[in-house]
Amino acid sequence: xxxxxxxxxxxxxxxxxxxxxxxxxxxxxxxxxxxxxxxxxxxxxxxxxxxxxxxxxxxxxxxxxxxxxxxxxxxxxxxxxxxxxxxxxxxxxxxxxxxxxxxxxxxxxxxxxxxxxxxxxxxxxxxxxxxxxxxxxxxxxxxxxxxxxxxxxxxxxxxxxxxxxxxxxxxxxxxxxxxxxxxxxxxxxxxxxxxxxxxxxxxxxxxxxxxxxxxxxxxxxxxxxxxxxxxxxxxxxxxxxxxxxxxxxxxxxxxxxxxxxxxxxxxxxxxxxxxxxxxxxxxxxxxxxxxxxxxxxxxxxxxxxxxxxxxxxxxxxxxxxxxxxxxxxxxxxxxxxxxxxxxxxxxxxxxxxxxxxxxxxxxxxxx
Ligand SMILES: *Cc1c(COP(=O)(O)O)cnc(C)c1O
Numbered sequence: 001x002x003x004x005x006x007x008x009x010x011x012x013x014x015x016x017x018x019x020x021x022x023x024x025x026x027x028x029x030x031x032x033x034x035x036x037x038x039x040x041x042x043x044x045x046x047x048x049x050x051x052x053x054x055x056x057x058x059x060x061x062x063x064x065x066x067x068x069x070x071x072x073x074x075x076x077x078x079x080x081x082x083x084x085x086x087x088x089x090x091x092x093x094x095x096x097x098x099x100x101x102x103x104x105x106x107x108x109x110x111x112x113x114x115x116x117x118x119x120x121x122x123x124x125x126x127x128x129x130x131x132x133x134x135x136x137x138x139x140x141x142x143x144x145x146x147x148x149x150x151x152x153x154x155x156x157x158x159x160x161x162x163x164x165x166x167x168x169x170x171x172x173x174x175x176x177x178x179x180x181x182x183x184x185x186x187x188x189x190x191x192x193x194x195x196x197x198x199x200x201x202x203x204x205x206x207x208x209x210x211x212x213x214x215x216x217x218x219x220x221x222x223x224x225x226x227x228x229x230x231x232x233x234x235x236x237x238x239x240x241x242x243x244x245x246x247x248x249x250x251x252x253x254x255x256x257x258x259x260x261x262x263x264x265x266x267x268x269x270x271x272x273x274x275x276x277x278x279x280x281x282x283x284x285x286x287x288x289x290x291x292x293x294x295x296x297x298x299x300x301x302x303x304x305x306x307x308x309x310x311x312x313x314x315x316x317x318x319x320x321x322x323x324x325x326x327x328x329x330x331x332x333x334x335x336x337x338x339x340x341x342x343x344x345x346x347x348x349x350x351x352x353x354x355x356x357x358x359x360x361x362x363x364x365x366x367x
Contacts, residue, residue, distance in 0.1 A: 001305035001306075002305065002306045002307065002345045002350075002354045002357055002358055003307045003345060004307030004308060004309055004343070004345050005184055005307070005345070005346075005347050006347055006349055006350075007183060007184070007188070009347070009349035010248075010347065010348065010349060013349070014240060014241070014244065017240045018190075018237055018240055021236040021237055021239065021240050022233055022236065022237065024036075024236060025232045025233045025236045026233075028232075030232040031231060031232045031233065032229050032230075032231055032232060033055075033212070033229050033230065033232070034232050035232075036232040036233075036235040036236040036239070037055045037229075037230050037231075037232060037235040039235070039239060040053075040055060040230075040235040040236070040238050040239045040242070041053040041054065041055050041195070041235075043239055043242055044179075044195060044197070044238075044242060045197060047162075047169070047242060047245075048169045048171045048172045048177065048197050049168065049169055049172045050171070050172045050177070050197045050198060050199050051198070051199045051200075051201070051204070052197065052198050052199070052200075052201065052203075052204035053195050053196070053197045053204075054195060054196050054197075054204055054207045054208050054211060055193070055194075055195050055229075055230030055235055056193070056194040056195055056196065056207075056211055056228045056229070056230055057192055057193065057194060057211075057227075057228040057229065057230065058180060058182070058192045058193065058194040058228070059087060059156075059158040059178060059179060059180025059181075059182065059185075059194040060087040060090060060091055060094075060180075060194070061194055061211070061226070061228040062158075062178035062179060062180065062194040062195060062196045063087065063088065063091030063092075063128070063154065063156060063178045064091040064094050064095055065196060065207045065210045065211060065226075065228060066091075066154045066176040066178055066196055066203075066207070067091060067092065067095040067097065067126060067154065068095055068210055069176065069203045069206040069207045069210065070125065070126055070152050070154070070175065070176070070203070071125070072092075072095050072097050072125045072126050073095055073096045073097060074096040074097065075097075075123065076097040076098070076123055076124075076125040076126075077097060077098045077099075077100045077119075077121070077123045077124045077125065078092045078095075078097050078098070078099055078100065078124070078125060078126045078127070078128060079099075079100045079101070079102060079116055079119050079120070079124060079126075079127045079128070079151075080092065080099060080100075080101060080102075080111075080127070080128040080129075080130065080156075080316075081101060081102055081103070081104055081110070081111035081112075081128075081129070081130055081132075081316075081334075082101040082102070082103055082104060082315045082316050082317050082329075082331035082334035083103075083104035083109055083110075083111075083132065083312075083315055083316075083331075083333075083334040083337055083338070084130040084132055084156070084312075084316060085130075085158070085159075085311070085312060086312075086316065086319060087158070087180075088128055088130050088156050088316070089101075089316050089322065090321075091128075092128070093321060097125065098123075098325070099316075099322070099325070100119050100124070101316060101317055101322075101326070101329065101331060102115035102116055102119060102331075103115060103331040103332065103333045103334055104331070104333045104334045104337060105333065106333050106336070106337075107272065107273040108135060108272055108273050108275060109132060109133065109135075109272055109286065109337050109341070110129075110130070110131075110132055110135055110137050110138075111129050111130060111137050111142075112333070113129075113137065113138050113141045113142045113145065114141070116142070116145050117145060117149075120145075120149050120151060124149070124151050125151065125152070126151060126152050126153070126154050127142070127145070127146060127151055127152075127153050127154070128153075128154050128155075128156050129142055129153065129155055129156065129174075130156040130158075130159075131155065131156065131157050131159060131160035131163055131170050131281075132159060133159060133272070133280070133282075133283055133284040133285075133286050133311070133343075134159050134160045134163050134186065134252075134280045134281030134282050134283035134284065135160070135163065135272070135274075135275070135278070135280040135281075136160065136163050136164070136165035136170045136275075136278040136279075136280070137155075137165075137170075138275070139165045139166070139170070139173045140166065142173075143173060146174075152174070152175040152176075153173065153174030153175055153176075154174055154175065154176045154177075154178060155170060155171050155173060155174040155176070155177040155178060156178055157170050157171035157177050157178060157179055158178060158179055158180035158182075158185065158194075159180075159185065159186075159281065159283040159284070160186075160280075160281045160283065161179060161185065161186040161187040161245060161249075161281055162186060162187075162245050162246060162249045162281050163278070163279060163280055163281035164278060164279040165277065165278045166277050166278070171197050172197065172199075175198065175200065175203065176196050176197070176198045176200075176203060176207075177196065177197040177198070178194070178195075178196055179194060179195045179196075179197070180193075180194045181193035181194055181195070181234065181238055185283065186245065186248065186249060186252075186281050186283050187238065187241055187242060187245050188241070189234040189237055189238055190233070190234065190237050191231070191234055192234075193230055193231070193234045193235075193238065194228075194230075195230070209222070209223070209225060210223075210225040210226065210228070211225065211226065211227075211228040211229055212225060212227070212228075212229055213225045213226070213227060247348075248348035249281055249282070249348075251348040251349075251350075252281070252282035252283075252346060252347075252348055253279070253280075253282060255282070255285070255346060255348075255350050255355060256280070256282045256285055256346070258352065258355050259285055259344065259355060259358075259359070260274075262355070262356075262359040263287065263359060263362070263363075266362075266363055266366060267366065268289060268290050268293070268366045269287055269288070269289060269362070269366055270287065270288040270289075270340075271287055271288075272286055272287075272288075282346060283346070284309075284311055284343045284346055285343060285344045285345075285346040286311065286341050286342070286343050286344075287341070287342055287344060287362075288337070288340040288341055288342075289340055289341075289342055289366065290340065291339040291340045293365075293366070294310075294339070294340065294342060296365070297342065297362070297365040297366065298310075298342065300361065300364070300365035301358070301361055301362065301365060304357070304361045306345065306357065306358055306361055307345055308342050308343060308344060308345070309342070309343040310338075310341060310342060310343065311341065311343050312338060313338055314338055315331055315334035315335050315337075315338050316334075317329040317330075317331060317334075318335075318338075344358055344362070345358055
């Protein structure tokens with residue numbers, strides 16, 4: 001049996017530390033914000049290498065509050081990529097702005113940064129690159145575009161905790177970096193959670209106010225904010241897990257290398273490219289198979305007790321809320337990817353025998 005993800009294995013390895021972190025919060029009653037959240041915010045900012053972190057309810061809220069902090073709203077356009085999780089574009093719609101998409105690159109499945117220039121106009125108020133599957137987007141090229149056109153960058157790093165580009169952690173490149181601590185992410189809470197990181201004091205302050213009903217001081221509500229506060233228990237658990245993150249990510253690197261080695265030249269199977277000067281967080285290990293065989297392969301793996309996933313089956317412009325906005329849109333690379341990708345089991349606690357089992361049955365299913 002090889003599950004797609006095994007959170008029980010992760011938690012059993014740190015159960016005592018988690019239990020005592022939770023007990024401390026129970027004893028202190030700091031259930032919402034408070035010291036555990038402040039401590040985690042400091043630790044996570046230091047980890048990413050930025051000045052500020054603001055703990056939130058989710059990665060989706062991180063994107064939404066980032067957009068709102070930058071003043072993005074109705075009448076504005078925000079550029080992101082057609083191959084991503086829905087929340088990347090949902091946040092733009094929630095902010096009242098119009099999403100504008102570019103296609104993905106066939107070799108990495110990441111945002112095709114060269115297509116951005118032709119989409120920029122005076123209404124463009126932000127660009128959201130997505131470090132999908134844990135792989136860093138080409139940030140040098142993107143930062144050039146951003147500086148040249150004076151358009152801020154909000155990084156969707158919700159799948160890329162600890163991923164490195166040219167020696168620097170992703171999330172720390174743009175004006176704001178957004179993270180999700182959904183349980184299945186590389187750094188996951190025991191429920192929902194998220195955070196924004198930034199080097200700009202003004203933006204950090206703005207997002208702190210927005211997450212707590214628009215109030216810089218208790219009962220002084222100065223704007224329409226929301227309730228997107230991080231829980232003390234989640235923050236305390238995240239502080240425990242943050243210390244393990246680099247070790248876990250190193251294990252994911254080893255597992256990805258083992259998959260790559262074993263699957264290097266299998267007929268019908270294509271791996272995504274590893275770009276130079278970057279270390280992926282390997283959130284997902286995604287391969288491409290012939291579209292007409294995909295369901296059959298997934299079923300065969302399942303019959304052998306092997307979990308898998310599709311991240312994601314539809315490009316964003318094919319989803320209902322986007323279809324209405326851009327009925328004519330075509331992003332052929334994203335469309336082809338969504339029809340052919342499979343995500344194989346990937347988590348730190350995988351053992352070599354499990355990877356071997358996945359490889360054997362995947363090869364068999366491809367025949
Ligand atoms: C998980 C995820 C989000 C949203 O995070 P939530 O915490 O589930 O709201 C946004 N973007 C990407 C790419 C994600 O994978």
